[in-house]
Amino acid sequence: MPSLEALGWSPFFEQQVQRINEIGLIPLRVVEEQRGSYRVLGEGGLWYAEVVGRLRHEASEVAADLPCVGDWVMARAPRGNAGEGTALIHFVIARRTKFSRKQAGEKTAEQVVAANIDTVFLVQSLNRDLNPRRLERYLTLLWESGAEPVVVLSKADLCADVESLMEAVERAAMGAAVHVTSAFSPGGLDALSPYLTPGRTVALVGSSGVGKSTIVNRLVGEDLMDVRDIRADGRGRHTTTARRLVVLPCGGMLLDTPGMRTVLMWGG
Ligand SMILES: Nc1nc2c(ncn2[C@@H]2O[C@H](COP(=O)(O)OP(=O)(O)O)[C@@H](O)[C@H]2O)c(=O)[nH]1
Numbered sequence: 303m304p305s306l307e308a309l310g311w312s313p314f315f316e317q318q319v320q321r322i323n324e325i326g327l328i329p330l331r332v333v334e335e336q337r338g339s340y341r342v343l344g345e346g347g348l349w350y351a352e353v354v355g356r357l358r359h360e361a362s363e364v365a366a367d368l369p370c371v372g373d374w375v376m377a378r379a380p381r382g383n384a385g386e387g388t389a390l391i392h393f394v395i396a397r398r399t400k401f402s403r404k405q406a407g408e409k410t411a412e413q414v415v416a417a418n419i420d421t422v423f424l425v426q427s428l429n430r431d432l433n434p435r436r437l438e439r440y441l442t443l444l445w446e447s448g449a450e451p452v453v454v455l456s457k458a459d460l461c462a463d464v465e466s467l468m469e470a471v472e473r474a475a476m477g478a479a480v481h482v483t484s485a486f487s488p489g490g491l492d493a494l495s496p497y498l499t500p501g502r503t504v505a506l507v508g509s510s511g512v513g514k515s516t517i518v519n520r521l522v523g524e525d526l527m528d529v530r531d532i533r534a535d536g537r538g539r540h541t542t543t544a545r546r547l548v549v550l551p552c553g554g555m556l557l558d559t560p561g562m563r564t565v566l567m568w569g570g
Pocket residue numbers: 456457458459460483484485486487508509510511512513514515516517528529530531532538
C-alpha cells in the first residue's frame with residue numbers, strides 16, 4: 303500500500319486536519335468519482351465511499367463543496383479488510399488547486415472537476431491543425447487552476463516537420479515547457495517522466511483523439527483506459543468513463559477524464 307506522501311499528502315493538508323477534532327477519521331484520497339459514488343485510497347487500502355448526510359446537505363447549496371477526484375477527504379473507513387464495506391466521507395480538506403466548470407443547467411454554479419493537480423499536460427496532436435492562438439487561450443485558463451501547465455505535443459511519429467511547428471508553439475507557450483512525444487516510439491514518452499515522480503499528480507487535458515488515454519496506458523503498462531479509433535469525420539469518439547486517478551508504477555499519479563475538456567471551454 304502506498305504511503306500518504308506517495309499519494310500527494312503534504313503539510314498543506316496536514317495543517318487543516320489538525321483542526322478537525324473527530325475521532326476515528328482518517329485522510330484518504332478520492333481516486334474515482336462517478337455520479338456521487340466514490341473510490342478512496344489511503345495507507346489502509348482502497349474502498350468504495352459515500353458522503354455522509356450532513357456533508358451532502360451542506361453541499362446541496364454549493365455543489366463545489368462535494369468531493370471530486372483528487373480531493374483529500376477525512377473519512378471513516380469500514381472495519382475489517384481493505385476493499386470490504388463502504389467508507390464514509392465526513393469532510394473535504396481544502397484544495398490546493400482546482401479545475402472548475404459551469405454546472406449543467408440554468409444556474410451558473412461552479413462544479414469542481416478535479417482537485418489538487420500539480421501539473422496539467424495540455425495535449426495537442428502534431429498531426430492535426432495545431433493552432434497557437436487556441437493554445438495560448440487554453441494556457442491562460444490553465445494557469446488559473448493553480449496547476450503548472452505543460453504543453454505535450456503528441457503523435458510526433460505522424461509529423462514530418464516538428465521543427466517548424468515547435469517554433470510557433472514555443473512562442474505561444476508563454477514560458478510553459480513544451481515536449482514532443484510519441485506513444486508509438488521507443489522512449490517516446492520519456493520527456494514526461496520528470497513530472498511523474500512519487501506524490502505528484504498530473505491531469506491530461508485536450509481534445510478527444512489527441513492520444514490522452516494512450517499516454518496513460520503506455521505509462522501504466524496495460525490497457526486501463528479505453529482507446530478509440532478516430533471516426534471518419536476526424537472527430538474522436540467520446541468514451542464516457544468515470545473520472546479516475548491512476549497510480550503509475552513510477553510513483554506519479556495521472557488523471558485522464560473526459561470532463562477536463564469542458565474546463566477549457568468555460569473561459570472560451
Ligand atoms: N501514430 C500515433 N497514434 C497515436 C499516438 N497516440 C495515440 N494514437 C492514436 O490516436 C487515437 C486516439 O487515441 P486516444 O488515446 O483514444 O485519444 P484520447 O481521446 O485523447 O484519449 C487512437 O487510435 C490511438 O491509437 C501516437 O503517439 N502516435
